[in-house]
Amino acid sequence: MGIIVQKFGGTSVATAEKIHRAAKKVVAAKQAGHKVVVVVSAMGHTTDELIALAKNVWGTAAGQPPKREMDQLLATGEQVTIALIAMALAAQGHEAISFTGGQIGLITDAFHSKARIQALDTKKIVNELDKGKIVIVAGFQGVTESGDVTTLGRGGSNASLVALGAVLKADVCENFTDVDGIYTADPRIVPDARLIKEISYDEMMELSSVGASVLQTRAVEFAKKYNVPIHVRNSQHDGPGTMITAETKAMEHIVVSGCALKKDLTRVTLKHVPDQPGVVAQIFSVVGEANIVVDDIIQNTMEDGTANVSFTVEHGDVADLKIVVDKKLKELGGGSAIYDANLAKVSVVGVGMKQSTGVATKMFGALAREKVNIQNISTSEIRISCIIAKADAEKALKAVHAAFDLGKA
Amino acid sequence: MGIIVQKFGGTSVATAEKIHRAAKKVVAAKQAGHKVVVVVSAMGHTTDELIALAKNVWGTAAGQPPKREMDQLLATGEQVTIALIAMALAAQGHEAISFTGGQIGLITDAFHSKARIQALDTKKIVNELDKGKIVIVAGFQGVTESGDVTTLGRGGSNASLVALGAVLKADVCENFTDVDGIYTADPRIVPDARLIKEISYDEMMELSSVGASVLQTRAVEFAKKYNVPIHVRNSQHDGPGTMITAETKAMEHIVVSGCALKKDLTRVTLKHVPDQPGVVAQIFSVVGEANIVVDDIIQNTMEDGTANVSFTVEHGDVADLKIVVDKKLKELGGGSAIYDANLAKVSVVGVGMKQSTGVATKMFGALAREKVNIQNISTSEIRISCIIAKADAEKALKAVHAAFDLGKA
Numbered sequence: 001m002g003i004i005v006q007k008f009g010g011t012s013v014a015t016a017e018k019i020h021r022a023a024k025k026v027v028a029a030k031q032a033g034h035k036v037v038v039v040v041s042a043m044g045h046t047t048d049e050l051i052a053l054a055k056n057v058w059g060t061a062a063g064q065p066p067k068r069e070m071d072q073l074l075a076t077g078e079q080v081t082i083a084l085i086a087m088a089l090a091a092q093g094h095e096a097i098s099f100t101g102g103q104i105g106l107i108t109d110a111f112h113s114k115a116r117i118q119a120l121d122t123k124k125i126v127n128e129l130d131k132g133k134i135v136i137v138a139g140f141q142g143v144t145e146s147g148d149v150t151t152l153g154r155g156g157s158n159a160s161l162v163a164l165g166a167v168l169k170a171d172v173c174e175n176f177t178d179v180d181g182i183y184t185a186d187p188r189i190v191p192d193a194r195l196i197k198e199i200s201y202d203e204m205m206e207l208s209s210v211g212a213s214v215l216q217t218r219a220v221e222f223a224k225k226y227n228v229p230i231h232v233r234n235s236q237h238d239g240p241g242t243m244i245t246a247e248t249k250a251m252e253h254i255v256v257s258g259c260a261l262k263k264d265l266t267r268v269t270l271k272h273v274p275d276q277p278g279v280v281a282q283i284f285s286v287v288g289e290a291n292i293v294v295d296d297i298i299q300n301t302m303e304d305g306t307a308n309v310s311f312t313v314e315h316g317d318v319a320d321l322k323i324v325v326d327k328k329l330k331e332l333g334g335g336s337a338i339y340d341a342n343l344a345k346v347s348v349v350g351v352g353m354k355q356s357t358g359v360a361t362k363m364f365g366a367l368a369r370e371k372v373n374i375q376n377i378s379t380s381e382i383r384i385s386c387i388i389a390k391a392d393a394e395k396a397l398k399a400v401h402a403a404f405d406l407g408k409a
Numbered sequence: 410m411g412i413i414v415q416k417f418g419g420t421s422v423a424t425a426e427k428i429h430r431a432a433k434k435v436v437a438a439k440q441a442g443h444k445v446v447v448v449v450s451a452m453g454h455t456t457d458e459l460i461a462l463a464k465n466v467w468g469t470a471a472g473q474p475p476k477r478e479m480d481q482l483l484a485t486g487e488q489v490t491i492a493l494i495a496m497a498l499a500a501q502g503h504e505a506i507s508f509t510g511g512q513i514g515l516i517t518d519a520f521h522s523k524a525r526i527q528a529l530d531t532k533k534i535v536n537e538l539d540k541g542k543i544v545i546v547a548g549f550q551g552v553t554e555s556g557d558v559t560t561l562g563r564g565g566s567n568a569s570l571v572a573l574g575a576v577l578k579a580d581v582c583e584n585f586t587d588v589d590g591i592y593t594a595d596p597r598i599v600p601d602a603r604l605i606k607e608i609s610y611d612e613m614m615e616l617s618s619v620g621a622s623v624l625q626t627r628a629v630e631f632a633k634k635y636n637v638p639i640h641v642r643n644s645q646h647d648g649p650g651t652m653i654t655a656e657t658k659a660m661e662h663i664v665v666s667g668c669a670l671k672k673d674l675t676r677v678t679l680k681h682v683p684d685q686p687g688v689v690a691q692i693f694s695v696v697g698e699a700n701i702v703v704d705d706i707i708q709n710t711m712e713d714g715t716a717n718v719s720f721t722v723e724h725g726d727v728a729d730l731k732i733v734v735d736k737k738l739k740e741l742g743g744g745s746a747i748y749d750a751n752l753a754k755v756s757v758v759g760v761g762m763k764q765s766t767g768v769a770t771k772m773f774g775a776l777a778r779e780k781v782n783i784q785n786i787s788t789s790e791i792r793i794s795c796i797i798a799k800a801d802a803e804k805a806l807k808a809v810h811a812a813f814d815l816g817k818a
Contacts, residue, residue: 080459083478
């Protein structure tokens with residue numbers, strides 16, 4: 001009688017019919033003898049609609065709506081779904097009980113809009129499971145110690161899924177979504193992309209960080225830490241899906257497991273920053289405090305004794321970034337910021353890379369043959385990424401996927 | 410620097426534009442030197458839309474969706490509004506902070522869908538008011554001791570308004586709505602109905618209990634207990650509104666203050682119930698436990714040693730009533746229930762009635778002239794009500810309003 005934690009994403013609960021289909025997957029797991037905890041996202045485009053509502057109210061006022069209030073607003077999306085899933089299960093004859101993040105004591109830091117989970121009390125959940133009930137938990141949300149509602153950022157429901165799997169010592173976290181699993185590349189761009197049956201936590205983390213959108217890096221990192229396998233499955237039909245687990249010996253023979261594309265990159269160039277020790281550290285420190293992830297950092301010293309620093313961020317972080325960067329440059333008494341939103345990043349990932357050579361050569365060759373100019377290169381032990389022009393993005397992904405024969409099993 | 414509690418109903422916050430108009434009323438009160446607490450309902454038809462969503466998920470399953478989950482669902486409506494009002498105030502340059510019922514510790518009993526307020530902690534609210542912030546509270550909702558979300562029933566936002574007014578010892582509760590105040594009769598039915606400037610708690614309670622829909626009896630009862638005046642005002646423009654206060658000497662000279670109509674009445678007749686001592690008490694005891702208000706009770710003893718008991722309830726309570734009545738009749742081993750949904754009740758209310766005679770005669774005469782058949786009569790010290798056919802309802806209200814010259818100041 002192990003515990004299974006299942007998660008249904010927004011598209012899997014978008015209508016009453018889909019909610020019932022999700023409920024049937026839940027019932028099947030329960031009837032197979034498991035204790036079942038279900039994590040759900042907001043229905044369909046609810047979150048976007050709530051954001052549009054907020055923008056409408058905010059109107060032409062300067063800045064952004066207060067983030068605390070934005071979280072208070074957005075958290076209602078998942079609260080609607082948990083109640084409806086519980087009702088669907090009741091309608092199908094199964095006892096269920098729903099909880100918001102706050103109700104199960106999912107405590108986060110106070111970083112509104114991208115809070116991190118700090119603690120999670122299992123008492124209430126275990127108590128209801130022991131009564132034979134199915135427990136439904138609102139994903140994507142928590143509360144601070146003082147009870148303010150927080151959200152975990154886009155895709156934060158996966159963080160909720162894995163956190164629940166970890167604290168409940170679940171046998172598996174089933175991530176039901178609208179795709180069949182993890183592919184060797186985005187199949188909407190690369191038609192011969194192949195479903196990956198099994199992938200290591202590390203590879204998945206790298207793929208997520210460079211554009212594979214099914215799972216967030218943070219969620220996989222957490223799953224690795226607590227060694228909870230994540231099974232990515234399609235909520236609309238049965239299929240093998242992709243199992244994300246600890247690295248096995250067999251995985252080492254696969255040099256490149258998959259490739260990915262990130263199309264929403266902005267390069268920020270800070271020009272004529274005073275070139276003194278600690279200045280760059282100060283800039284990245286305030287950017288980090290604002291919870292903005294930067295990548296591809298390049299620094300050049302100019303002849304006039306100032307420095308140019310450039311780095312990439314996701315489009316979604318640009319508004320926040322501008323505020324902290326402008327403030328910091330003012331304090332430093334110099335420098336200006338230039339933003340270029342026309343960038344993309346193509347990457348290849350594979351644990352076998354650690355023991356293999358020639359991966360970079362093969363990748364750069366494939367891009368060169370397609371006349372794709374590489375603007376910057378970054379690597380990890382199991383990943384190579386190239387910054388390219390956004391216009392070349394899809395062409396580049398196809399070329400790399402073909403070069404490594406990823407379409408063949 | 411007294412405290413004002415303002416409430417905006419659903420129609421007053423139905424759009425972004427209306428939310429800003431409400432926010433301006435809030436700002437005006439703050440700029441006049443008051444500390445302001447704002448209670449809001451769900452936007453426009455949100456609650457109805459959420460109920461429709463639940464019905465859609467529930468489908469053809471027997472019974473009703475679980476009430477705990479229904480409350481979990483419906484409470485999101487007000488949570489959306491509090492966040493948006495706080496954003497509108499921020500956009501207008503004023504610091505505001507929103508709280509759900511749970512976040513301010515508004516504790517209720519566990520009667521889901523019609524819970525009653527048991528305790529309300531002022532600490533968080535006072536703390537934020539002292540910082541100069543405007544405090545926004547979700548109406549209509551609370552939590553049980555164990556943290557389950559509850560709702561206070563339709564119109565429960567007014568209960569929240571008055572409860573906040575009472576515990577915060579507010580100077581006044583301002584109830585902003587889509588009408589100008591309390592009228593001598595529903596102006597949609599009686600065109601010459603007149604706005605009442607001042608009315609006593611007792612009269613308002615009686616009017617509410619017999620159909621005046623602006624305020625619920627419970628809310629007024631609470632306001633009377635803590636002597637908090639309620640000012641009913643139109644949120645879309647400035648006007649005198651209606652002040653609901655403790656009874657004054659001047660009020661005694663008004664024999665009839667207003668009249669009202671209730672069109673959503675069902676008469677339940679329990680036939681052939683065993684006529685033994687305590688049986689009727691048992692029936693009304695289970696009905697009361699289900700939080701259903703009954704009125705116009707009539708009991709007849711039959712020749713066969715059984716009794717017929719009839720009473721009226723609101724249409725909205727019929728589904729719940731059927732469940733408890735059927736169960737009880739089964740236990741009692743006899744009787745059947747008949748439901749007649751085609752009834753209405755017309756009433757006149759006035760504190761002057763205590764010292765005056767001839768009110769009943771005048772009312773019955775007016776109805777007789779219009780050939781309206783009176784099926785049952787009930788009275789209190791300051792009210793006379795007649796049960797009539799639903800088809801006669803509007804005609805009856807007009808006749809009574811005219812008979813007491815209520816259109817003239």
